[in-house]
Amino acid sequence: MPELPEVExxxxxxxxxxxxxxxxxxxxxxxxxxxxxxxxxxxRNIQGNTVENITRRGKYLLFELSTGTFAVHLGxxxxxxxxxxxxKPQKHDHIDWMFSSGRILRLNDARRFGAVLWxxxxxxxxxxxxxxxxxxxxxxFDAEYLIQKAKGRSIVVKNFIMDQKIVVGVGxxxxxEALFQTNIHPLRLASTLTQPEWxxxxxxxxxxxxxxxxxxxxxxxDFSNVDGKPxxxxxxxxxxxKEDTPCPVCAAPIQCExxxxxxxxxxxxxxx
DNA sequence: ACTGGATCCTGACTGC
DNA sequence: TGCAGTCAGGATCCAG
Numbered sequence: 001m002p003e004l005p006e007v008e009x010x011x012x013x014x015x016x017x018x019x020x021x022x023x024x025x026x027x028x029x030x031x032x033x034x035x036x037x038x039x040x041x042x043x044r045n046i047q048g049n050t051v052e053n054i055t056r057r058g059k060y061l062l063f064e065l066s067t068g069t070f071a072v073h074l075g076x077x078x079x080x081x082x083x084x085x086x087x088k089p090q091k092h093d094h095i096d097w098m099f100s101s102g103r104i105l106r107l108n109d110a111r112r113f114g115a116v117l118w119x120x121x122x123x124x125x126x127x128x129x130x131x132x133x134x135x136x137x138x139x140x141f142d143a144e145y146l147i148q149k150a151k152g153r154s155i156v157v158k159n160f161i162m163d164q165k166i167v168v169g170v171g172x173x174x175x176x177e178a179l180f181q182t183n184i185h186p187l188r189l190a191s192t193l194t195q196p197e198w199x200x201x202x203x204x205x206x207x208x209x210x211x212x213x214x215x216x217x218x219x220x221x222d223f224s225n226v227d228g229k230p231x232x233x234x235x236x237x238x239x240x241x242k243e244d245t246p247c248p249v250c251a252a253p254i255q256c257e258x259x260x261x262x263x264x265x266x267x268x269x270x271x272x
Numbered sequence: 273a274c275t276g277g278a279t280c281c282t283g284a285c286t287g288c
Numbered sequence: 289t290g291c292a293g294t295c296a297g298g299a300t301c302c303a304g
Contacts, residue, residue: 128299171297
């Protein structure tokens, strides 16, 4: 589920209930996520300590304590909610961070592709974070950077912009949408894009991500919704999931192909 | 060093 | 209604 906007919206949604509050207890029901949760390490370093800050790096949420930082990655199906004390856990509610305020931060992840990691004192030096690419919403993400990174490579542009070592946070949906908006065919080799094309593509990615964050921001209250998942986004998608429907620009049917084992939607008339 | 394919897991959906 | 098959918004690991 979560690409960068959903992670950012989660961060903003839980922040008021988490930052400045002490974690009194950690409850672990399912230690087997993508990697086994380091239970003892987490217990020792988390319990009794206050969350000083929450930040985001790519799709990782970083919780800073005086003892170090732990990270949560939501994988494909994970989500966090803030719930009242004594709320009964439901299926796939794997971890509770109990706060001395009485609230619970709870992780649910049906597919268990998510992760909870202890990163210690230097979180960005962790093997899983140290090689991450630029943040798409910063100035560093521009045409010149992309040209440099694509030089000499034979990867198709869609896989290139989904590579977290190039740029973080762009998942399958936003990759499809951004390429459509830029009239670039997903199977083009990244090394063949021109400076103006990279310029437009990077700008469109920024715009899409920002818009999705803004939209998600209107449903923040849902992070303390006991019944279901957070509402995230009511996003309007132009091509993702629209196989055989008319292209919103030229009315040709939208195509779907597997690219890098991911469904890839495009208009082969508009996108060259 | 790069690239593509297999892989972890459960749930939702489709078609018979 | 049941059952098998397919697919899912991530990203690492491994072989070539």
